[in-house]
Amino acid sequence: MALAGLGLLFFLLPLAGLIVRAPWNQAVGAITSPETATALELSLFCSLAATAIALVLGIPLALVLSRTTGNLRRLMRALTTLPMVLPPVVGGVALLLAFGRRGLVGSFLYQAFGIQIPFTTAAAVMAETFVAMPFLVIAVEGGLRSLDPRYEEAARALGARGWMVFARVTLPLLRPAIFSGAVLCWARALGEFGATITFAGNFPGRTQTIPVAVYVALETRPDSAIILSLILLAVSLAILVGMRDRWLGAL
Amino acid sequence: MARRLAVLSMLLVLAGCGGQAGASQANGGVLTVFAASSLQPAFDKIASQLDLNVGMTTGFNYLGTQTLTGQLQQGAAADVFASADTAHMTTLENAGLLSGPSKIFAHNRLEIAVQSGNPKGIHTLADLSRAGLVVVLADPSVPAGKYAQQALAKALVIVRPASLELQVTGVLTKVALGEADAGIVYVSDIVTSGKVDGVIIPDDQNVIADYPIAQLKTASNKSGAQAFIAFVLSPDGQAILKVAGLQGV
Numbered sequence: 001m002a003l004a005g006l007g008l009l010f011f012l013l014p015l016a017g018l019i020v021r022a023p024w025n026q027a028v029g030a031i032t033s034p035e036t037a038t039a040l041e042l043s044l045f046c047s048l049a050a051t052a053i054a055l056v057l058g059i060p061l062a063l064v065l066s067r068t069t070g071n072l073r074r075l076m077r078a079l080t081t082l083p084m085v086l087p088p089v090v091g092g093v094a095l096l097l098a099f100g101r102r103g104l105v106g107s108f109l110y111q112a113f114g115i116q117i118p119f120t121t122a123a124a125v126m127a128e129t130f131v132a133m134p135f136l137v138i139a140v141e142g143g144l145r146s147l148d149p150r151y152e153e154a155a156r157a158l159g160a161r162g163w164m165v166f167a168r169v170t171l172p173l174l175r176p177a178i179f180s181g182a183v184l185c186w187a188r189a190l191g192e193f194g195a196t197i198t199f200a201g202n203f204p205g206r207t208q209t210i211p212v213a214v215y216v217a218l219e220t221r222p223d224s225a226i227i228l229s230l231i232l233l234a235v236s237l238a239i240l241v242g243m244r245d246r247w248l249g250a251l
Numbered sequence: 252m253a254r255r256l257a258v259l260s261m262l263l264v265l266a267g268c269g270g271q272a273g274a275s276q277a278n279g280g281v282l283t284v285f286a287a288s289s290l291q292p293a294f295d296k297i298a299s300q301l302d303l304n305v306g307m308t309t310g311f312n313y314l315g316t317q318t319l320t321g322q323l324q325q326g327a328a329a330d331v332f333a334s335a336d337t338a339h340m341t342t343l344e345n346a347g348l349l350s351g352p353s354k355i356f357a358h359n360r361l362e363i364a365v366q367s368g369n370p371k372g373i374h375t376l377a378d379l380s381r382a383g384l385v386v387v388l389a390d391p392s393v394p395a396g397k398y399a400q401q402a403l404a405k406a407l408v409i410v411r412p413a414s415l416e417l418q419v420t421g422v423l424t425k426v427a428l429g430e431a432d433a434g435i436v437y438v439s440d441i442v443t444s445g446k447v448d449g450v451i452i453p454d455d456q457n458v459i460a461d462y463p464i465a466q467l468k469t470a471s472n473k474s475g476a477q478a479f480i481a482f483v484l485s486p487d488g489q490a491i492l493k494v495a496g497l498q499g500v
Binding site: 096100101102116118119197200201202203207215216218219220222 | 317318320321385387390392412413414415416417425428429430
């Protein structure tokens with residue numbers, strides 16, 4: 001009981017510290033300042049874009065994963081969950097080595113089309129997608145595994161073809177898993193720092209998302225940093241309260 | 252039987268480790284130095300020499316000066332602090348975190364880092380404002396970034412950087428990796444890198460960085476801190492700094 005209390009305290013104290021030490025009298029000014037607005041806008045755009053990409057690529061990936069068996073499945077599973085355990089900065093370095101101007105794919109893009117990916121908003125979106133997509137894939141795969149196959153069988157027995165079965169039977173049944181996976185993915189993308197700053201760099205309005213803005217502000221404008229942190233905290237709390245217990249089931 | 256042997260040997264290894272730590276404790280102890288990232292090559296060499304002389308183990312925390320200052324203000328424990336500008340040292344002094352006055356131990360100047368062979372043909376600060384060039388600078392909160400802004404202002408050049416890195420070595424890395432065409436770093440960074448070429452910034456546009464060093468009030472290894480600072484200021488230490496591209500005092 002005492003250990004549980006300690007655990008709870010461990011989570012509670014940092015949040016309490018943030019709320020208690022916040023310069024509330026400067027809060028309104030800080031929230032409406034152009035730098036904060038810029039960082040917030042950029043963070044929302046990048047995280048939503050990352051979630052959209054994760055949905056488009058992740059749901060099919062989860063489908064394939066759930067239908068594969070044996071060693072191939074184990075390999076694919078490891079590959080898709082790797083970004084979850086990889087330190088984000090390492091992810092950023094890997095992205096740089098793949099998509100940078102001298103990267104595996106990036107060098108071809110640069111030499112053939114003059115496309116440079118690092119230091120762009122696209123790079124920030126890619127970094128966030130890389131770290132956040134696994135959450136969606138895992139959630140949807142979990143949902144697929146717990147699906148009752150009889151619904152799909154019945155649909156096929158009644159003459160529906162592959163696409164029809166997927167769109168009209170499977171997807172609606174997967175809705176809770178997709179929803180909770182997408183929300184987790186979005187929350188993770190919103191909070192991404194290490195991969196973003198390594199691959200996309202730091203520039204206000206282009207790649208300075210809120211976590212990066214907090215880090216930069218920490219030394220020179222700590223009050224701004226605290227306010228920005230509170231904004232992210234409020235968003236995270238809203239997500240958790242909105243989801244309640246639903247996301248636990250999906251994992 | 253095998254299990255007892257395993258436990259016994261483990262205990263012996265642990266005792267041996269403890270013994271060693273005890274031995275170094277008796278000689279020079281462990282020293283914690285917070286230093287600006289541009290000092291890494293020079294200080295690593297200084298530490299390896301000093302540790303050999305006095306039987307000490309020096310550990311470093313190399314980050315942007317502004318990050319280190321923030322950490323120290325938040326209560327991080329260290330023995331010595333070496334800053335890339337006097338402003339951050341003054342901040343700590345005003346916060347009462349220094350055990351005594353700081354001393355300037357080195358100077359540095361800025362240089363433009365370009366890729367090996369200077370493929371984009373950059374020769375002046377003005378070239379950095381060319382369209383299509385990917386230029387990376389240190390964030391203005393970093394001393395090197397602040398100095399870079401001063402130099403660009405002196406040269407009346409406006410640069411649109413692709414990224415504002417949080418430590419000057421980050422700028423160097425981006426150029427060395429080929430992601431950036433140019434960046435403004437310290438002379439010492441280019442000297443010790445070997446992976447990039449440098450373009451000299453003339454004196455009338457350049458900025459002289461003053462590096463102060465000080466012992467911290469929270470120092471747990473006071474003698475080690477004094478030895479480190481003394482060595483840095485000594486002819487041997489100054490020679491190592493000069494080889495690393497810094498200017499001595």
